[in-house]
Amino acid sequence: MKLCLPGLICLCLFVFSGITPCFPADNPRDPAPCIELKQLDISGNKQFSTLRLKLRTKLWSTTLVPFAKTCLNLDWLRKDKQDLVSFYRKKGFADASITHEIVTRNNGQALCLIIDEGLEYRIEIKGAVFFHPRQLKGEIPVFERGNLQDAGLRKGVINIRKRYHEKGFKDVTVTFTKEKTTIKGRTYWDVIFTINEKTRMRVASITIDGNRSISTDAIHKEMGLSEKGFLKNDGFSQHQLDDDLKAIKRLYLANGFKNASVKSDLTFEDNESIKGQPGIDVHIKIIVNEHDPILVKEVSIRGLGTLLDEGDTVRTLTLKPGVPFREYMVKSDENSIATLVSHKGYPHVRVKTEITTTSDTAVNLLFTVDPGPLVRVGEIRYTGNTRLKERTMQDLLKIKTNDPFSLQDIVDAEKRLRKIGAIQTVRIQAGDLKEKKSTADLEVIVKERKPYYVETALGHDTERLFYFNAQTGDNNSFGRDIDSWIKAEVSGIGFEGETGIKDPFFLKSDMTASLTLFVQKKEELNYDFGVKAWGISSNLTKPILPHLNAGLSLTYENRTRFGDEEDYNLATDPGDEYDTRNILKTSLALAYDTRDSVVRPRTGMFTSLTTDIYTGFNSDLDDFIKYALDVRQYLTPMKRVTFALRTRLGYIQPISAPEAIAEDRLFFLGGTSDVRGFKENLLAHDLDMEPVGGMSVVSASLESRISLTEKLEWIMFLDGGRLGETTGTAVEQGFRTSLGGGFSYGTVIGPISLLYGYKLNQDEYESPGQIHFSFGYTF
Known part of the structure; x- marks a missing residue:
């Protein structure tokens, strides 16, 4: 591979300017030929200067490095065009668009950005009383997403109407007009949104009747509607009420009340709403008929043998005797039993459930466990560690040959190994379990970080005045993940230095120990x-x-x-x-x-x-x-x-x-x-x-x-x-x-x-x- 600019001086120019050096167009690894960029031109801009727009691009900086041969970065080009369009939209030019073309000049190829600014939009809100016009302008997305064929303005109508509906204005109307206006030789799009708020309906009270097993507060938390109060959305919406009734129904189903029913009763009362507008107060009464829940009567587990105690295992389940039966929790309890058995060295465990209805209000559960063959850990191999010693990883792995094979133990071991500062990535790969062999080998695959580092800083602050500090160290000393360092600082208030070592797993435990020698004059x-x-x-x-x-x-x-x-x-x-x-x-x-x-x-x-x-x-x-x-x-x-x-x-x-x-x-x-x-x-x-x-x-x-x-x-x-x-x-x-x-x-x-x-x-x-x-x- 041959660099376009020879010598270390040119390479430094690339490093400090952030430019990626280009490669010859005939390089087989290049998917596209190199377009050598010598100049960036911008045309079509009337409202903003060319320099101001160039300063917002990354591509322009690539043309400023002298004697540099740089290929056009298409990702940068796409990002620069998007950023410029976004800039124009924020300034009110919702229809702005940018195209580009490559032009050959005497000194090489130039990139031309052609800007179609469009007209500036001026938006006015009329008829809004409940909301401030500034709040509603934020619902009109033309200055973020553009206004292709007035899609942004129509979306604004939908957003404003939705916001009013949430506050209880179910009959609100929102329309807009758009026309060109010329002032002092400059043409604008003047857009006027006209709002007729009409009558507002607000929630005056919410009462819950018939709930014996679930508290009123728990039901209120499931509801989107709320009573009038500080920082509360007290607007009434029939659609939201319907959703709330469904949410309460799901809450009862989740607690085992399969036959529960929920309905509402509404009372309307004329009243003066906020800011003197006519309004209607809505009193909501939620009527709950719980019926009798279906309870779990007996739970038994077959097939555990001597692996686990049946009574202790049942106590870990969600569906215990005496609790409401929730069918969707059966699978979760099956997984819980399988996890406990798998931890004993049975990764092929299977659990099935038989549900027996003993009456209209009770069921029995029988979990049948097929543990499958016992699997033990075979050979443990470590790969990728060039300096880090295996025994350092073994201390945290906590898995040994001939231990019962457990997927959960492997997951936990990966989490512990990631705490080793010398390791960048780690993955534990198990042998093929599909063959159901009696042993499964483990391979610990790691990627180490660079152990040595040098850090320097030069600066000024009001606590130390001018200062210079430097630090060098090794974060994997002796291959034991021990950090050792030497650092010093000279400043306007004196100097200090120190050297030390730190062991993050002192005595093979979760304790961190450090020893430091220091000297200072301040x-x-x-x-x-x-x-x-x-x-x-x-x-x-x-x-x-x-x-x-x-x-x-x-x-x-x-x-x-x-x-x-x-x-x-x-x-x-x-x-x-x-x-x-x-x-x-x-x-x-x-x-x-x-x-x-x-x-x-x-x-x-x-x-x-x-x-x-x-x-x-x-x-x-x-x-x-x-x-x-x-x-x-x-x-x-x-x-x-x-x-x-x-x-x-x-x-x-x-x-x-x-x-x-x-x-x-x-x-x-x-x-x-x-x-x-x-x-x-x-x-x-x-x-x-x-x-x-x-x-x-x-x-x-x-x-x-x-x-x-x-x-x-x-x-x-x-x-x-x-x-x-x-x-x-x-x-x-x-x-x-x-x-x-x-x-x-x-x-x-x-x-x-x-x-x-x-x-x-x-x-x-x-x-x-x-x-x-x-x-x-x-x-």
Whole structure:
């Protein structure tokens, strides 16, 4: 295969421009000859500039790379035409269409997009009282689907009429007129929808009569009609009532009431409807005649032998003695019995049911089991693993040769193997079961991920200023799916580095264990001191419930404070904060996480509760217990709107003397990660505008994230926080708040945010607000 552009320089041009290099037209693997594209022309556009339209295409970028020979990408062409048509429709040109042709020029072949804009549509709604005209315009799809032969306008009539019917306007009429209008030399299609709403029927009350076995609330949940009330659709529709009666009938059938009947009785009453329109109140009475249900009298299972206990198996079924008989549940119970028997090594099991009617209200069930031959696991082979050791997979497979063959065990084993980070895909293939041999071999087919990785980042944010970080590692060290790494970061506040290893299946269990060596020298923004430290940390994490993890970690740290020794007063402090301190930290943590995404959460909750027990070997400055609670909630009530709420609480409990807590262990607030609108760590300060820490902290943030495009979001926030039991001469200000907003742009590594926060209770010597630039959401 021969590239059209020789040399690495041209190849780099392709990589960075996103262009796929073309191959010669006579390449036997090319299904179509290459059309070399040198230029993109657009004609027929009158309302929008050529440059504006070209910027909306991908094909135009392929013509900008100098000396490049690129083939016309037909998929891009089709997508560009669709995008341009969609653009025109959104701007009101519902009849817009685009064709293309290839033209030969002196410098090569050019692609010409020929645009037929059509006329701009102006739509007006008349006669609408119950709905706002803007609501009804959204039901007219001409600006999304076009208006070929007025199909879009006719569909709009149907949609509007349906919307009125749902609200109880059964006699509504909807018509439209369409005519050309010329204003200042420009011609439009003026479309007028005329609506005659007439009388509205609404549901005033719904009562259920005759239901003894099924609650009224359960019946109401099956109904589409609802009584008038806040955020309820109280419009009356006979069609919807008919559907509701059928739904109630199905509910009774599902609960074993085969002979139940359901009917309605309606009472009509004239009344003034919403907005002064004449209306009719409908009182609905649902009359239920349950009759006697058919009950299951006896259940027996034949053919289990010693495989399963009959009584225990019957208790797992849906159709137990004394419950209503539902014929459609018989097959489900057959499958349940077959699954239990199959798990014992009988994949060829068959279950049949005999139903005996003992009276008009009772049946007996007899399940007959034919287990078939016993099948055991034969040879287990692993293929596709070039570096990952077989014993690592065996630990999670939990299936051994000569075990009873179970399809469910195989499914569960595949789920466990997918947890191995070194594996990209996995599939367990069983031997041919159709031959009903006594053994079935297993083949575990895996595809490994690339084990080595290198990651770098260069950027700027308001917490670290300019920074550069790099990380390299191996996610399959020793062929045991052990992640090992080395990473470092240099920024405007210092440097830090670490190396470590992590075993996701420690001691062949579901515990994750890690060991980390670290070193750092940092001086946080606006602090008048810095910290140098090195140490070692070990951590264990174990899932204890769905979405709930528990953690235990031990950290040894050698810590030294620097930067403001001249301000230090030994007479007022019990220990020297500038001596090197040796500290042991024991951490206990619980984390509950139901978020749908870590990078861009839209629903769910994250809650963490940590308790850190600090013990100083040569100083009382680090003898305390630190508690922290972090709660985050995400709600998306509409497709493009997400609300995020965060609450943070913290408290330091001294073990020795309260005044002996080192300043570098206190809580600080202010900045990008908590209360925006304030400089980093300067929510609380002293008379010299130096940051002040506290023994307790409370902060909260409410944020709305509104999607403007697929990647661009508009963010608005309200933050607040307070530090308690502050040290030094702190200026007492109570709970401080800020309000602000900005934009966030999504990237592959997370959103990039530019925000501005405005202080709502500004100090005399403070700025009114602060700009924040960051990678990732603040929470």
